[in-house]
Amino acid sequence: DTAVSQTPKYLVTQMGNDKSIKCEQNLGHDTMYWYKQDSKKFLKIMFSYNNKELIINETVPNRFSPKSPDKAHLNLHINSLELGDSAVYFCASSPELNTEAFFGQGTRLTVV
Amino acid sequence: AQSVTQPDIHITVSEGASLELRCNYSYGATPYLFWYVQSPGQGLQLLLKYFSGDTLVQGIKGFEAEFKRSQSSFNLRKPSVHWSDAAEYFCAVGWGSGGYQKVTFGIGTKLQVIP
Numbered sequence: 001d002t003a004v005s006q007t008p009k010y011l012v013t014q015m016g017n018d019k020s021i022k023c024e025q026n027l028g029h030d031t032m033y034w035y036k037q038d039s040k041k042f043l044k045i046m047f048s049y050n051n052k053e054l055i056i057n058e059t060v061p062n063r064f065s066p067k068s069p070d071k072a073h074l075n076l077h078i079n080s081l082e083l084g085d086s087a088v089y090f091c092a093s094s095p096e097l098n099t100e101a102f103f104g105q106g107t108r109l110t111v112v
Numbered sequence: 113a114q115s116v117t118q119p120d121i122h123i124t125v126s127e128g129a130s131l132e133l134r135c136n137y138s139y140g141a142t143p144y145l146f147w148y149v150q151s152p153g154q155g156l157q158l159l160l161k162y163f164s165g166d167t168l169v170q171g172i173k174g175f176e177a178e179f180k181r182s183q184s185s186f187n188l189r190k191p192s193v194h195w196s197d198a199a200e201y202f203c204a205v206g207w208g209s210g211g212y213q214k215v216t217f218g219i220g221t222k223l224q225v226i227p
Contacts (some may be wrong), residue, residue: 103155
């Protein structure tokens with residue numbers, strides 16, 4: 001069983017579209033995250049959720065909206081996609097804030 | 113401001129040679145420290161972590177790291193590199209307290225292993 005799974009693995013879409021990426025963890029962790037990795041491999045935190053509550057919201061455009069229906073899921077919805085949104089998005093989870101994170105395989109988003 | 117520095121963007125070593133990847137941080141207190149590895153097309157995998165206690169920590173795949181408070185460093189080492197170690201390595205620092213805590217990643221060091 002995959003500990004942290006995200007779907008889809010690849011997503012190609014046109015500018016202006018709205019898309020969602022789903023993430024699920026079966027580790028029983030309280031904390032989940034979304035990270036963005038750009039073309040230079042730089043990894044930046046976008047959001048942190050702890051027990052379904054938003055803890056950290058970095059300077060991310062409000063076109064990005066996370067949704068946590070329960071502790072095991074943290075989905076990422078993106079409105080009005082732009083070319084600059086092209087990146088690999090990683091979901092992760094950890095037992096608590098600031099502890100070791102378990103990462104999903106990533107979703108490669110390409111906006112054309 | 114808190115920061116993580118990995119001064120080497122790209123390192124090439126011969127298989128069987130020793131390896132040291134550098135990581136420095138800037139933070140007023142002792143942070144939580146991590147090393148992750150990312151193979152091509154994969155997510156990140158934790159190699160090892162330091163929260164407190166013994167400053168030399170052992171990780172998976174034969175890696176170890178040493179926390180040096182005086183140098184604000186947490187360098188990753190391996191005595192003998194294998195071809196399968198070729199990957200991107202990320203140092204990460206966890207900082208904050210109370211209700212606000214976050215982990216900041218370095219820019220990564222790409223390791224190439226030559227036969």
